[in-house]
Amino acid sequence: MKTIQLATPGAFASIEEPEPQRGDNEALVRVRRIGVCGTDIHAFHGRQPFFDYPRVLGHELGVEILEIDADNAAGLQVGDRCSVEPYLNDNDSPASRIGKSNCCEQLEVLGVHTDGGMRPLLSLPVEKLHKANELTYDQLALIETICIGAHGIERSGLTANETILVLGSGPIGLGAIQFALSLGSRVIVADINEERLAFCRDTIKVHHTLKADAPDFESRLTELCDGALPQVVLDATGNRFSMQRTFSLTAHGGRIVFLGLLKGEIAFDDPNFHKRELTLMASRNATPDTFKKVIDAVKSGAIDTKPWMTHRLALEDVPDQFESTIAEPGLIKAIIEV
Ligand SMILES: [Zn+2]
DSSP states (O other): OEEEEEEETTEEEEEEOOOOOOOTTEEEEEEEEEEOOHHHHHHHTTOOTTOOSSBOOOOEEEEEEEEEOGGGOTTOOTTOEEEEOOEEOOTTSHHHHTTOGGGOTTOEEBTTTBOOSSSSEEEEEGGGEEEOTTSOHHHHHHHHHHHHHHHHHHHHTOOTTSEEEEEOOSHHHHHHHHHHHHHTOEEEEEESOHHHHHHIIIIIOOSEEEETTOTTHHHHHHHHTTTSOOSEEEEOSOOHHHHHHHHHHSOTTOEEEEOSOOSSOOOOOHHHHHHHTOEEEEOOSOOHHHHHHHHHHHHHTSSOOGGGEEEEEEGGGHHHHHHHHHTSTTOSEEEEEO
16 A cells, blocks of 8 residues: 655655554554644644654544454444554553553654555454434534644633633634633633734634734733733744743632743742642643543533644555645645545
8 A cells, every 4th residue: 555654854765565464453444534734743843842754744633443352342343434542551550540641651653653544444442432323524623623622621720710811822722712712711821923923812712812922911811801810821833932921821829831832941039929829731632532522522512622633645645745835824724634
């Protein structure tokens, strides 16, 4: 079968590969749609640390089941449409045993640490398939991205009568924003990119947007919170300045979630942290339970993924068109059709 491999930074190659053999407790699936993510773009540009080449990318997947062991199908059958939870964990690891398969010590993410979905067929553990026959393959390919944001919101314990400030409105921030809106919370979004803020205001219908680099940013935020500050601040930028700033933007007794990842150290003022009695949380990947909740939210229409899909290309065109597609202005999500 024809597989698209990222041979070296900046160069995809079309290679011929044998079809996968289905292992124990696995299902053979046909890949239908692949979402392009920031991780893929960083890998293409050679900016993804600890990344080995060659690698088959693709971890945001909408797939169809072609073959499954009837005795071990977990309610799935041939023809089912599924979203893939691409976090391959060891179920016996200490983290997995306490229900945190998302940050398992042995975690391998499909398309990052191990070869992913830029190919027609894959064999995957049955437990990593989340069925949703009511959704399109496009929608299924976006579930994982939304789950990353949704997991951050779940970590924060955000409730319907609280206000959240989301810093950064790229695809990961958007997932958090949409999930927070689906809970009925008040959502304020800050970004330095005016185009992204306009998208959040006009299309996603967040409650307020703020230019993150405006000189009066903090006073505007306080105004929007009736003289106080948001109970939850979630950083989806991975930018040191933005992450360090969250400590002064969060209400007393509030929670901070770092969804973005910075390759370095964060410093904060302990008296400020202490005075506010803040809670700081990391958020990594998502749990199987979050996949179920996000699928339900997309099914019910509480989360609409249509406006996300701004660009499309065919798998066989990836070697020629990937670079130009990811450089296009207005790109939110590119969807690859297989
Ligand atoms: Zn991703």
